[in-house]
Amino acid sequence: MLAGPLFRREVLINPRPLKHYLMRAGYVLALFVLMYTAGQATIGWQTLGDIGDAAKFGTFLFSLFAMVQLTIVIAASLLFGSSTVAQEKDKRTLVLLLMTDLSSVELVVGKLLSALLTVLTLIAVSLPVFALVHTLGGVSMTQVLWVEVICIAAALAAGAWGVLVAFWREKTFQTLAISVLGAVLFLGLLELGSVAAGAGSGISQGLAAFDPYRAVLGVLNPLAAQPGVRTPTVGALSSTVSLLGLAAVLTAYTVLRVRTWNPSQLAFEQAATAAAEAEKSPSTNRHIHRKVWDAPILWREIATRAYGRKMFVIKAGYFVFAALAVLFLYNSPANAGLVLGLISREGFAFMAVSILALVLTNAQAVTSITSERDGQTMELVMVTEVSSREFILGKLGGVFFNMKEVLAVPVAFVLAAVSRGTLGGENAVYVLVGLAALAIFAAMLGIHQGLTYEISRQAIAHSLGTIFFLFVGIFICMMLIVEARSSYSLQFLPFLGFILGGSMGLYASLSRKNQSPALMLSAGILPFATFYSITSYLLGNTLGVCVALAVAYGIPTVAMFVPAASGYDVALGRSSDKG
Known part of the structure; x- marks a missing residue:
């Protein structure tokens, strides 16, 4: 209900092209190719000696899969979230959407979920592959599920930031650049603040909750955060709630400001300037033309x-x-x-x-x-x-x-x-x-x-x-x-x-x-x-x-x-x- 017709349209149309199925199959195939390459590079044609060797390889493979997928998810969410709105602006169709009876919530949330539909599909199809790694040992199913949950929360947060910037800025390059720079600076400032505040302080833990990479590392190595516990608890509830809260705040702010930012105030300024110049008399209406280069x-x-x-x-x-x-x-x-x-x-x-x-x-x-x-x-x-x-x-x-x-x-x-x-x-x-x-x-x-x-x-x-x-x-x-x-x-x-x-x-x-x-x-x-x-x-x-x-x-x-x-x-x- 919140997403509205924009998301319903994407759900109906997105599965029709062949590339949708090729992308899903290609991602799973890429994970299997990476699994084979990792196995050949680390083990080769040798037979695993015991269960411990298999568990060690499973732990390494799952760590590699988790970090690679999180990076892909964040990058794709930023790109799809920003480009889906920037395309509407470039083609002059966003104004038409604003003139319909779509509410601001339906417009923003619909665009966000439409942009993340492919990303969420890739996360879903990766679950069976991650579960297969679980059979090697060294990785619990709880770790697999928490990594997938963190990826979903990170995708929503990154996509919400990309949609916010896209609705805010007018030029496509500005949208892409600010989206990427904002995400990189956010992660960098989190790391800097965590180090400056001290490893065990409450401020450091609060900042680390917004870092999806720290959350994944905590799920992969639960003993690092609980060194004195015989059976550590695997979970990333604080990070998941923090990232989902960040996505909700960014989305709510975009909903409140979307009709203030759009149509662009620059269009009104240009129209007002043109009207003012038209009212001037021909004797006072002077145009200064810049000299164009030979190139x-x-x-x-x-x-x-x-x-x-x-x-x-x-x-x-x-x-x-x-x-x-x-x-x-x-x-x-x-x-x-x-x-x-x-x-x-x-x-x-x-x-x-x-x-x-x-x-x-x-x-x-x-x-x-x-x-x-x-x-x-x-x-x-x-x-x-x-x-x-x-x-x-x-x-x-x-x-x-x-x-x-x-x-x-x-x-x-x-x-x-x-x-x-x-x-x-x-x-x-x-x-x-x-x-x-x-x-x-x-x-x-x-x-x-x-x-x-x-x-x-x-x-x-x-x-x-x-x-x-x-x-x-x-x-x-x-x-x-x-x-x-x-x-x-x-x-x-x-x-x-x-x-x-x-x-x-x-x-x-x-x-x-x-x-x-x-x-x-x-x-x-x-x-x-x-x-x-x-x-x-x-x-x-x-x-x-x-x-x-x-x-x-x-x-x-x-x-x-x-x-x-x-x-x-x-x-x-x-x-x-x-x-």
Whole structure:
């Protein structure tokens, strides 16, 4: 009753497309592939010695599944929650919804549950797989159920935040960036507050209740919180109630403000300004025209407010996150060990700010194209004298100009490490070259996906989803390799299915319209080269990592740029040329 007709419509329509069933089956298949890869990497073809070995493997596998699923759930909820409303704004249909007899509750809750329908479906289909892990031992069914409950609560909280930002902000890029930055800053401030308040204090426990990752870790390791208890109690009731309460507060605030935020006050201001100018006499009505550069697309991206007036808010939020990373390093003891047994604390801080910078760069790139489509200006640009090459280069130039402060932060981290003597000059060059290759790839990927998919939500989901799953796949590979502790050359075969699955998924995403041999080669090379980069990094071969990254991400960048710059028909998939 609260969701209303919007949710009922989604429930009726969502199961009709084939992709709904492919997504459900694909997620379960991915979990089984990950299970097989983890088993081969850690156990191999050996027979489990006793029940204890099976239980140990079951505990490790369930921990991996739980952390990966929670990360996917939070990211997907943020993306779907923000994009489902942003699409309505871009297509000018939100005003029509506001003019109907839908109440504010039906509008907000309907959009929230509609956006989370796919996420909740994936959580549901994962339950049988988690129960299968339970049969290995080491994991109780109570732990399985609590992890699923935490995932549902985290999805509702993340989705409510994404819907709030989407109804609040007007521009799609602002919506995506503020949603991601807000969630990251929220988790970072929770960790900072918990550490500052002390491990056993009531404030620390209250803040930790809002952190879904701490809740999952508490369910996975109940003895850590109850060291003196012989039979610990497994549960995360406080975290579940806190996350559901947070989702309810965010949703209630959105319901109260949705008709104040929408229609945008900017539309009324523009109408009032136009009316005031029309009342002026011709002698006093003067228009000051700005001079357009010889590169009009680049001029629009740089010299106009194409992405709203609040870009500084997004960059300020990113700088706050970078400051938290610096504070994390400052409070780290001198003899601190590796984070998750994989990477130094300096490297972890650099990785965190770099990944967020790449995500924002990708979001800027894809929304620069989807805004043209939704504003119905793409076809107008195509009939002007602006060539496709000038269009793509202008968009790329605008992306890097708007993100220059964001991308400068990881560079500053590298320079600071060089000045402190913790990173050599040669390795610093390798790091910066790899960062540049990833940044160019992220920007070109966003533009490519924006041109490939006509529906903005699909373009944004595929673009950000590709970046997200690349990083998640890298993290999983590093976790499994470190857990295996065996020869890296012998681990290639267990990871082969995992790598091939990534190659097929990447090819399906990149070549929806332009099925070129170059994109096929790129999709085949990138996961293999990424695996080589991980093993080279763990072996200390820094030059090999740099070369592998430059080649692995440089080839798909060129493969996406050439058809996009060749002509509008080729870029939009309207040409029959598949070369």
